[in-house]
Amino acid sequence: MFTIVLISCFALYFINDKEYQQTAWIVLIGTVFTWTLISYWIRLQESELYNRINLRVVNYIKIYILLIGFVIAFYTFLPFSVETKNIVAAIVLGFPILGIPVNLLVVNTIDHLRSSNSNTKYTLVAGVGDMAGTVEKHLLRHNGSHVKLKGFIKCKKEECIVGEDRVVGDLDHINDYLRNNPVDEIVIAIPVKVSKKIQSIITAADYHGVRVKYIPDYRGLFGENYKVTRYGELDAINVRQLPLDETYAFFLKNTFDKVFSAFALLALSPLIVVLAILIKLDSPGPVFYCPIRIGKGGRPFKVFKFRSMRENDASTGGTKSTQKDDPRITKLGRILRKYSLDELPQFMNVLLGDMSVVGPRPHRSFLNQKLQESVDKYMIRHYFKPGITGWAQVNGWRGPTETDEQRKQRTMHDLWYMEKWSLWLDIRIIYKTIFSRKTHKSAY
Incomplete structure (x- = not known):
């Protein structure tokens, strides 16, 4: 310029x-x-x-x-x-x-x-683990030759990732090192488990007139999905920051859901009418089955489905899951459930704002409570709207949740989807829902 x-x-x-x-x-x-x-x-x-x-x-x-x-x-x-x-x-x-x-x-x-001697900054890193290694790479990559890395100070109980030859001392003797060596800045990069040592490092640096930078171990505390933000005038951390927390991503997914659902209902309206007639002819009872499911934020809502059974959940208290060769399922219902045609009315739920096209499948209240108590991080899947189809379903984890492995895998797949969300991933899941055999393998 x-x-x-x-x-x-x-x-x-x-x-x-x-x-x-x-x-x-x-x-x-x-x-x-x-x-x-x-x-x-x-x-x-x-x-x-x-x-x-x-x-x-x-x-x-x-x-x-x-x-x-x-x-x-x-x-x-x-x-x-x-x-x-x-x-x-x-x-x-x-x-x-x-x-x-x-x-x-x-x-x-x-x-x-x-980079001249008069401007060289002598930097000492407190820590020898993963964070210290990351700091070293950053210093060498972004600060050029004007930064001279003196070495690393080791803290007790910390696994050494950097080379042993780069370790110039331990925390107990940091005062001796600062007294005998030129240091302009200390970068504190230690894990959470030894964070109590931070104040002693700062005290030693203050005594010798050395500047201090602190690199918080957010990853050790919160994992990968966190975001540094502001809470009024305070610094804050969003502990579980997900792609759909971003306004643009949320708007994009919401727009896609509404447009896709409106188009699907319009394009499939002849099929929906035919299925409604066939359901009435196949067995007595209403065309639609509208059970209560748990949605975003743990709030209940009424989901729309084509009826595929001779009797609904009311006769069993709403706690009896569908079993293989379940006698309650009608002949037409077996076809509807196998190819997920009973889910078509849920595009109305999407237009009403209760569901998304793609997301974790909604569960009944009693099953939700059971899974909350038995599966770690299960309720995280309720951060966003449930879906008509999902990543767990297209990977073969639909149907029963009788074993610990089934419950764990379904939840893990749902959480993976939420952490990796993209519009392209939604499109992939929709495609696999329609064309993948794995999607329909455990449907009954």
Whole structure:
């Protein structure tokens, strides 16, 4: 950006046409503003001083492509004069020729100055485990030659991941090391189980006038799915951050659910009418079976299904699961259940907002309570809406939940889906629901 401004100012100094100068200044200010927005968006300011030329070049190419799009839009839609448009084109098209080389020269000069002895930062890492290894990689990758890693301080009860030759002492003797060696900064990277030692490290650093950075062991506490956020004026951690917690992802899935369900009901309406007639002819009773299931947040809702049995759950207190060769299932019901045709009315549940097309299957209240007590993390599957089909079902874990393995596998597959959600995964599951034999293997 500095290059663009410098060249533009130099050129405008030698142009005597005041009207042309005025237009050019307006265009230049607009270009600077556009550049600033784009560079902030791709986080250029966070990476341009990293000792990685390839990263800087890639980021500048991204900006250049976006600026070309800006020029095309400028030429096509905005009613400026040809002279003004030519100024914009000249500034933008001249950027890669002069901007990238000048930037690389400036950044490399700054990095060289920072790497001189007077600017070298001597860093000591407290910890020798996985976190310490990650810190080492980060320091070497992003801070270049101006950071000199002195070594690692070992804490008791901590498994050593870094090389033993890199360990320069232990926590009990950290004062001796700081007294006899130049250290500008200590990076604390120790696991939760030895976190009580943090204060003693800070005390030693304060005594010797050494700066301290603390890398919290969030992964050791919360696992992989966490997010650092704000709670008013306080720092906070979302302990189980899932893809669908993001507003954009939630909106995308919700829109897909509504559009897909409306299209499915419209396209399948002739089949739905035929099935309704066949159900009435096959056995006495209503066309629809509407049991209560447990949905998002543990709240009950009424689910719509085609009736596939001669008697509903009311006759058994709602606690009798479907068994293989269950005598209650009608002849037509066996076909409906085998190919999941009894679930078609649940597209209405999706339109009503109780369900999604894809998600963990909803269970009855008594079964929900049983699984909550016997399967670890089971209730996490209720963070989001239940689905007509799901990842567990297309992997063969539908049907009974009589054994510990069946209950565990169904829950594990549901949680995996929630952690890995993407729109493409939903589409895959819908495809497998229709065409995979595994989906219908345990259906009865």
